[in-house]
Amino acid sequence: MQKNIYSALAAVTLAVTGGSFAGTASAQSSDCTYPLGAVLSLSGSMAAIGGAIGDAGQLAVDQMNEAGGMLGCEVEYRLRDDQGQPNVGIDAAMSLVSIEGVEVLLGAIQSGITMPVLTSVAVPEGVTQISCCSTAPNFTELAASGDTQGYWFRTLPTVRPQGFVMADIARERGYESVAVIYVNSDYGVAMTEAFNDAFTAAGGTVTEMVPYNQEQASYRAEVSTALATEPDALFLVAFPADGATALREWLSFGGTQNILLSNALRATEFIDAVGAEYLQNAAGIDNAQFDGPSVDAFNAAWEERFGSAPEGPGLHTMYDAAAIAMLAAQKAGVYEGAAIRDAVREVTGPGGEVINPGPEGFARAIEVLAEGGDISYVGATGPIEFDDYGDVSGPYLIWGVSEDGELTQVDTWDVERVNELMQGQ
């Protein structure tokens, strides 16, 4: 049913573009097509969000076709369902690559599927893979070890930059030694490792890194372990309810009130539970929402197309993944995995002419590239700059707590400032 709607929409879009872009574009489009592959969870545990994420990719593809197509040819969006299962995902990716001739794979959503697709399809077959949604830290490790051969990118910021920013704040505040209590999950481990790397590199000492398991009666043992090292400050990487338990115990046992807090703790529930009077010297971090014309352009296009606001995880990042894939191919001048891989960083990052989402933006990009110019895609998530490992950073805000327990915004870090910090390390 949904597929019928898509094809109908695609037909309508094509008819419209055929009319508006007099002749050349549509004539070329009918000559040739390039497949753009996507593997997403349209059914299974992520089905609730997978469908809309797929739509975001479709929107980018349709807009590219409206702008004249990629390399003068129509882009065909080949969306496959991984059913939330790694083996199904690998099969889908493999058939896209080896049978349908896809050179760029978008997806998957869950890290557990993205990883086998990357290691057993994308890298061996020399296909560029861009994920909208997988945040697991082991992709960064894999990229750092060189095993992705540079074919791996993701448009969703990882927690790593947050650890770097917090380390910078710790140094700025003059803390020499910091103990970390962190939730024993991918998220907590990645944040703590990043903080440790950055803080140690900046000359500080991380006295103790204590993991805790969620939903425990008491974190006294963990708190005591961290407390025994008598650090200048505590960095708490936690979720609100358990975080409150741990921090209350920390404070009760005479721990310092120099406290650094992770993004998940930016909740009034947490502030109320701990008590604002103890958090006057605390600083936390959180993702900031970027706003600007590029974000508005995507939001408006989405609303026009689907009749509702683009709310939900992965929509903006999926759109950017698809747009970057097509712009990189355009820049490369050839639809080939390795060439696209090398062109991804040339169409993103600062330096070129800013390209916003939408058919006009894509048309302008094609024009500039044809003239041999540089483009700088600023997407639905704002400015995008991939680091050496294919990760992006996002804008962050630094928050504090006022005397009456309100959350306050102390500082903001835009993407440029974050990137500068990450490169400085």
Added chain:
Amino acid sequence: MPQALADGLLTGAIYALGAIGLTLTMGILRFANFAHAEMMTWGAYMALGVLTVFSLPSAPLGPLTFGWPLIGATVIAILLTIGLALLIDKLIFARLRGRVNHLTLVFASFGVALLVRNLISLIFGGEATYYTNTLQMAIRIAPGLRVMPDQVFIFCLSIVLVIAIHLFLQKTRLGLAMRAVSESPTLAEINGISLSRVVKWVWIIGGALAAIAGVLYGVSVQLRPEFGFQLLLPLFAAAIIGGVGNVVGAVLGGFFIGIVESMSVLVIPAGYKLAMPFIVMLLVLYVRPTGLFSGTSGGK
């Protein structure tokens, strides 16, 4: 080291309090009552409800974070928990008792647990709450050793309660009847003991203990609809290590598990702390299949 020992004893006190009620119902009623943990949650939230409805102040007593209002609320919560326990028994367990095997009762108790837990989150919401947001500062009693007054209170209360329950079981006629039923329900009935009366009293005592344990957990940590469920595994481990039905054993089992958990982080990464109660339980069961302090019943 002394801090880890103290932490373990004080966390163990919470386990011990919960395990007393659990081991009592398990030993005498002869099935693993998963809903016992939810009785604790229920009791804790009922006390919170009383405090909220009458908007009572926390009025702390001395160094403690709570005072007479919470103690009064706890009394009402005990009555409400006993009421719930008796209601559940009448509606569910009484219909099944003696007609089905004990595994069916275990599953029924699991269903009851789900119902009660979700009822609590329906009424009170899912977020963590506290009786009072006042943060209690630990008192330094020796170099490198700090304890919170509330925890000392909980520790002492658990000792008092276990002595009281022990004396009750050993010295009173009702206690004797309970022990008789736990040995053999049929033989007890032949000797003129009313089974239904004993069962009723087990629920009353079990419910009251659960409510007290729940409130004290709330005082010491925080209130969340799922806290009872999260405590369930350490509680079962404590009851089993102590020997099912053995009240003193359950308390010692609770302290033992608290200490092992707390000491373990000195040697192994804290992430593996959760596994400690079970490793200990396996070792104990391997060496002494009936628990460290052999249970009063086989629990068959």
